[in-house]
Amino acid sequence: MAVAETNNIISPAQGRPSALKRALSDGRLVTVLVFLPPALLLFTLFVTLPLIEAAGYAGYKWSGYGDPTEWVGMRNFEILQKHSAFHQSLMNTVWVIVASCLLQIPLAMSMALLIYRKTWSNTVFRLIFFAPYILAEVATGLIWSFIFDGDYGVAAMASQALGGEPFFPLSDRTWAFPVVLFVVVWKFFGFHMMIFIAALQGIPEDLTEAARIDGAKPGQITWFVKLPLLKPAIAVSVFFAVIGSLQLFDLIVPLTNGGPSNSTHTIVSYLYTFGLTRLKVGFGSAVGIVLFLITVAFAVVYRNTAMKET
Amino acid sequence: MAEVRLNNLTKSYGGVEVIPPLDLTIPDKSFSVLVGPSGCGKSTLLRMVAGLEEVTSGQITIGGEDVTDADPAKRGIAMVFQSYALYPHMSVADNIGFALKLAKTPKDEIRTRVKEAAAILQLEDYLDRKPKALSGGQRQRVAIGRAIVRQPKVFLFDEPLSNLDAALRAQMRVELAELHEKLGATMIYVTHDQVEAMTMADQIVVLKKGEVQQVGAPLDLYNTPENTFVAEFIGMPKMNLLNGATAARFGGDKVGVRPEHLEISSDNPIVSGEVVHAEYLGADTIAHVQSAEAGRVVVRLDGSHPLQRGSEITLSPRPGCLRIFDANGQSLGAA
Numbered sequence: 001m002a003v004a005e006t007n008n009i010i011s012p013a014q015g016r017p018s019a020l021k022r023a024l025s026d027g028r029l030v031t032v033l034v035f036l037p038p039a040l041l042l043f044t045l046f047v048t049l050p051l052i053e054a055a056g057y058a059g060y061k062w063s064g065y066g067d068p069t070e071w072v073g074m075r076n077f078e079i080l081q082k083h084s085a086f087h088q089s090l091m092n093t094v095w096v097i098v099a100s101c102l103l104q105i106p107l108a109m110s111m112a113l114l115i116y117r118k119t120w121s122n123t124v125f126r127l128i129f130f131a132p133y134i135l136a137e138v139a140t141g142l143i144w145s146f147i148f149d150g151d152y153g154v155a156a157m158a159s160q161a162l163g164g165e166p167f168f169p170l171s172d173r174t175w176a177f178p179v180v181l182f183v184v185v186w187k188f189f190g191f192h193m194m195i196f197i198a199a200l201q202g203i204p205e206d207l208t209e210a211a212r213i214d215g216a217k218p219g220q221i222t223w224f225v226k227l228p229l230l231k232p233a234i235a236v237s238v239f240f241a242v243i244g245s246l247q248l249f250d251l252i253v254p255l256t257n258g259g260p261s262n263s264t265h266t267i268v269s270y271l272y273t274f275g276l277t278r279l280k281v282g283f284g285s286a287v288g289i290v291l292f293l294i295t296v297a298f299a300v301v302y303r304n305t306a307m308k309e310t
Numbered sequence: 311m312a313e314v315r316l317n318n319l320t321k322s323y324g325g326v327e328v329i330p331p332l333d334l335t336i337p338d339k340s341f342s343v344l345v346g347p348s349g350c351g352k353s354t355l356l357r358m359v360a361g362l363e364e365v366t367s368g369q370i371t372i373g374g375e376d377v378t379d380a381d382p383a384k385r386g387i388a389m390v391f392q393s394y395a396l397y398p399h400m401s402v403a404d405n406i407g408f409a410l411k412l413a414k415t416p417k418d419e420i421r422t423r424v425k426e427a428a429a430i431l432q433l434e435d436y437l438d439r440k441p442k443a444l445s446g447g448q449r450q451r452v453a454i455g456r457a458i459v460r461q462p463k464v465f466l467f468d469e470p471l472s473n474l475d476a477a478l479r480a481q482m483r484v485e486l487a488e489l490h491e492k493l494g495a496t497m498i499y500v501t502h503d504q505v506e507a508m509t510m511a512d513q514i515v516v517l518k519k520g521e522v523q524q525v526g527a528p529l530d531l532y533n534t535p536e537n538t539f540v541a542e543f544i545g546m547p548k549m550n551l552l553n554g555a556t557a558a559r560f561g562g563d564k565v566g567v568r569p570e571h572l573e574i575s576s577d578n579p580i581v582s583g584e585v586v587h588a589e590y591l592g593a594d595t596i597a598h599v600q601s602a603e604a605g606r607v608v609v610r611l612d613g614s615h616p617l618q619r620g621s622e623i624t625l626s627p628r629p630g631c632l633r634i635f636d637a638n639g640q641s642l643g644a645a
């Protein structure tokens with residue numbers, strides 16, 4: 001703002017300078033010329049080209065060895081469309097998104113509201129709640145798979161204490177996916193909590209004080225003042241939650257590896273299992289294309305709606 | 311009745327005493343200005359009255375009622391912040407009506423009372439706007455509107471004009487003074503600007519490092535400052551303080567004379583020296599005189615005075631306009 005105003009003040013005599021002239025004079029053009037090519041090159045080399053290539057493979061029946069030769073057109077997509085395990089993985093992804101938005105984000109928000117003020121004990125709590133996020137996802141999956149193990153884990157102890165049959169929640173069609181959801185919420189809520197803490201610390205103290213004088217109780221200050229001011233942070237948080245859910249993979253493999261009977265796959269673990277491990281790279285590419293389109297569609301729609309006026 | 315009394319009030323932040331024991335009475339319906347340099351504890355004092363800051367010891371009463379530990383909302387006060395502290399996501403109308411909404415006032419009544427407040431502050435056309443679509447002066451008015459609508463017994467202002475440009479500040483000073491007349495409420499106003507204090511106050515409280523230096527009407531402070539701090543703080547350009555031989559002639563450690571109380575004359579000369587700088591303001595000319603015995607002296611002369619830089623002049627005080635101070639800076643009276 002300030003920069004733009006200064007420019008206007010300097011140049012009224014020569015009328016409106018052209019956009020190019022302005023870009024040259026304030027050094028923006030130079031910045032663009034210096035900084036854009038490397039980024040553009042890397043992006044093209046490592047993102048755009050592989051993407052186009054993958055799109056090409058999606059039309060072949062190809063094991064990944066040698067050159068793809070067997071052109072099958074849209075067949076990979078047709079198989080995908082009829083595969084019930086894929087439908088299940090889509091549904092599961094939707095559930096991960098729902099759990100992220102309706103459990104994880106409210107949980108993260110509550111925690112953030114409790115511990116956003118800068119005190120010694122709050123720092124400790126923040127560290128504890130953030131720790132799961134730092135943990136490698138594969139390690140997280142392994143740890144929880146031990147905990148829920150019916151022979152040796154906490155689940156075993158619980159069933160022994162209650163005197164019941166040994167219980168294997170991760171191999172139980174009813175319980176396996178809820179356990180996955182639980183681990184997802186546990187692992188990532190700290191990340192959202194940090195976003196909210198940063199945003200809460202950015203709310204001027206004056207506003208909450210003004211609300212106190214206006215007669216707002218702590219709950220009302222949160223509801224009428226803090227939460228509305230956190231809208232942009234919530235929008236960002238939901239964005240990351242959805243994108244993250246669409247790409248969820250590393251947790252699934254050590255926890256359930258998609259089982260029992262393919263009931264806990266996400267889109268990416270489906271891609272990995274049915275594309276890569278079964279040497280059907282062409283088919284996997286087709287799944288990748290579908291995932292890419294879903295992600296782009298979401299990103300575009302979301303940015304132009306929820307994240308727009310904020 | 312909304313007299314505000316501070317009895318033996320103190321405030322410390324972790325062992326650092328910001329306000330030493332302080333007694334102060336703000337009379338009912340007065341416009342009292344707390345003035346002092348930055349960091350002297352004005353905001354802290356005001357925030358204690360508001361209930362936003364805990365009192366370390368002592369007592370606060372408003373209208374005879376002890377509110378030392380009362381909730382901010384239950385003290386019958388309203389506060390206008392320097393930053394305005396408007397709720398950015400609410401319209402002007404919602405900002406003004408927020409306290410009423412929280413108090414579960416019926417919607418119709420909220421609407422009428424918001425309209426009334428908006429009318430007083432000429433905000434009727436902006437009620438549907440968000441704060442970010444308003445100018446600084448309009449935001450200021452919304453902040454005041456938010457205070458008015460609650461009909462508080464005491465208004466608290468913390469440097470409300472310091473984010474405005476000079477012209478707007480002058481205008482708002484007048485408006486605030488008029489508002490005080492109209493509402494007849496007690497107002498406590500904090501500023502570091504002695505001009506605001508002089509122009510608006512019924513009562514000025516001068517603070518230095520949390521201690522009350524002097525309390526009185528603007529002209530009392532101007533004419534009979536009790537110490538050198540008040541003497542220098544009130545009035546622009548500042549009072550000249552001369553020491554050494556000049557002061558000794560009048561039986562003090564320092565002698566103070568205001569720039570406007572000096573004249574070019576040799577009747578009763580107090581300083582003479584060379585004009586090193588002159589500011590021509592039209593109505594007045596402010597001349598800076600460098601004298602060998604008294605150092606730099608500032609004098610305010612009639613604007614029609616033709617004054618050459620480098621010329622030698624001799625200055626005499628108007629009779630009775632000298633203030634004498636002892637070694638501790640306390641007033642010894644006039645001369």
Ligand SMILES: Nc1ncnc2c1ncn2[C@@H]1O[C@H](COP(=O)(O)OP(=O)(O)O)[C@@H](O)[C@H]1O
Binds near residue numbers: 348
């Ligand atoms: N929360 C705080 N913690 C520690 N010291 C503070 C705090 N708030 C204010 N102070 C100190 O108290 C003194 C008075 O501050 P303040 O009342 O804001 O001054 P003023 O409003 O007159 O400029 C300052 O020295 C300031 O550093």
Ligand SMILES: [Mg+2]
Binds near residue numbers: 353354
């Ligand atoms: Mg202050």
